[in-house]
Amino acid sequence: MYLSSVLLLPLPPCYHGNVVISEVPAVATLKKEPKTFAFDHCFWSMEDSNVKFANQEIVFNCLGKDILERAFEGYNACILAYGQTGSGKSYSMMGTNEQKGIIPRLCDALFDQIKEKEANDLGFKVEVSYMEIYNEKVRDLLDPKGRHNLRVREHNILGPYVDDLSTLAVSAFQDINTLMSEGNKSRTVAATNMNSESSRSHAVFSIIVTQTLSDLQTGVS
Numbered sequence: 001m002y003l004s005s006v007l008l009l010p011l012p013p014c015y016h017g018n019v020v021i022s023e024v025p026a027v028a029t030l031k032k033e034p035k036t037f038a039f040d041h042c043f044w045s046m047e048d049s050n051v052k053f054a055n056q057e058i059v060f061n062c063l064g065k066d067i068l069e070r071a072f073e074g075y076n077a078c079i080l081a082y083g084q085t086g087s088g089k090s091y092s093m094m095g096t097n098e099q100k101g102i103i104p105r106l107c108d109a110l111f112d113q114i115k116e117k118e119a120n121d122l123g124f125k126v127e128v129s130y131m132e133i134y135n136e137k138v139r140d141l142l143d144p145k146g147r148h149n150l151r152v153r154e155h156n157i158l159g160p161y162v163d164d165l166s167t168l169a170v171s172a173f174q175d176i177n178t179l180m181s182e183g184n185k186s187r188t189v190a191a192t193n194m195n196s197e198s199s200r201s202h203a204v205f206s207i208i209v210t211q212t213l214s215d216l217q218t219g220v221s
């Protein structure tokens with residue numbers, strides 16, 4: 001089963017705040033015709049002195065925490081950031097060193113929870129993969145020599161997957177951060193009129209958490 005959150009960023013933050021759209025139905029008027037759409041939260045982040053300003057922590061508490069809880073329950077979970085160039089997708093997902101985005105916060109919380117939950121009979125393994133899709137070609141961002149294109153295949157039970165994509169084991173957010181920074185260096189980036197460092201590709205960062213419960217008496221896991 002897949003759970004997802006969509007982080008929809010309609011206009012660059014200099015014009016609007018960030019909007020998260022997912023579950024509860026609402027009605028809006030657009031070019032005279034009423035449209036029905038759904039959203040759980042609406043964030044505004046233009047001026048940090050304003051009381052309604054939503055910082056990265058507020059966005060994470062509304063979005064990332066639940067996703068992490070569901071992941072520990074065994075569900076596949078996905079956050080998709082969607083919006084035009086310069087609207088704040090990279091900022092919301094990655095952020096800066098001072099204003100960490102959803103991914104670093106999620107990873108920090110993930111490793112904190114693993115530390116809390118780990119026991120003699122319960123172990124965790126965390127692996128990551130990172131790829132970009134650009135001009136319909138898929139590239140492995142964690143493979144320093146991975147300039148070649150990877151193939152998307154279909155598994156008869158698990159569905160589509162990227163053949164030969166590297167998955168690397170990590171034990172702390174610092175490991176993930178180093179891998180992502182290396183990966184980001186290989187991302188296709190260019191200037192647009194609205195963003196001097198625009199990510200021209202789609203990037204998919206996956207975290208695979210495996211929980212192993214063992215019976216200490218029989219050794220069965």
Ligand SMILES: Nc1ncnc2c1ncn2[C@@H]1O[C@H](COP(=O)(O)OP(=O)(O)OP(=O)(O)O)[C@@H](O)[C@H]1O
Binds near residue numbers: 090
């Ligand atoms: N909520 C925010 N608060 C402060 N600065 C922001 C916010 N959102 C975005 N920015 C800044 O706006 C600029 C553009 O944002 P960003 O690079 O995240 O856009 P993007 O949606 O990833 O665009 P592209 O599709 O071109 O990659 C960046 O300099 C970023 O730091």
Ligand SMILES: [Mg+2]
Binds near residue numbers: 091198
């Ligand atoms: Mg970007």
